[in-house]
Structures are given as C-alpha cells and as structure tokens.
Amino acid sequence: MEDIDLALIVNDDGTPRGVLDVSQIQSAATVMMYEYAVAAGDDDATDRVGIEWAQILPPDELGYTTAAALSLLARNVLGPLLQVLDAVSPELGADLRAKLVESRDYAQATLGGGR
Numbered sequence: 147m148e149d150i151d152l153a154l155i156v157n158d159d160g161t162p163r164g165v166l167d168v169s170q171i172q173s174a175a176t177v178m179m180y181e182y183a184v185a186a187g188d189d190d191a192t193d194r195v196g197i198e199w200a201q202i203l204p205p206d207e208l209g210y211t212t213a214a215a216l217s218l219l220a221r222n223v224l225g226p227l228l229q230v231l232d233a234v235s236p237e238l239g240a241d242l243r244a245k246l247v248e249s250r251d252y253a254q255a256t257l258g259g260g261r
Contacts, residue, residue: 152168153168171207174199178212179218179219
C-alpha cells in the first residue's frame, strides 16, 4: 500500500471541501501528543497546550490533528505506562484497567457521547 501524502475532504454531496496534508497532520499530532503528555497532571499547562494549538491550526486541521494526537497518546504513552504498571504490580495494573472500564461505562451511560 502506498503512503498517502494528501487527502481530499468532501462534503456530503461529494463536492470538494479541502485538502489535508497527512504527513503534516501526523507530525503536528506527534508534537501535540508529547506536549499533552508533558503537561499531564498540571491542568493549567494542559489547557495552555489546547489553547496554543487552537490558535495555530485552522479548525478542520485542529480536529484531525487532535484526533490523531489522542490515538498516539493512547498507543505511545498510556499503553506503555500500563504495560510497565502491569509488570511492576499486576494487581495495581488490573485495578487501574478495571477503573478505566468503569469510568468509560459511566461516561457512556451518563453522557452518551453519540453512541
């Protein structure tokens, strides 16, 4: 499969809406991921990361970039941290994973989230 450099975004009726530079979005998402990871635990710093990126990127790019950063954060930061926790303390790792499931289920039950 070939790497895709540009993506054409279309409206519901198929008319072109814009073009996204996929490698640019992936690069920005990687930087954003690390900025959020470094800011974790400091709500003011976390807010600043979001505000700064919202000022830098156009709205369409911000959405795609943020979605990509969230996926990268789960894969490259949270996932490895959970693996370390599982290795160091399997019981604590299991407890945290169970709490994440409980929190997800509660959010879906109370907030919906479009599902």
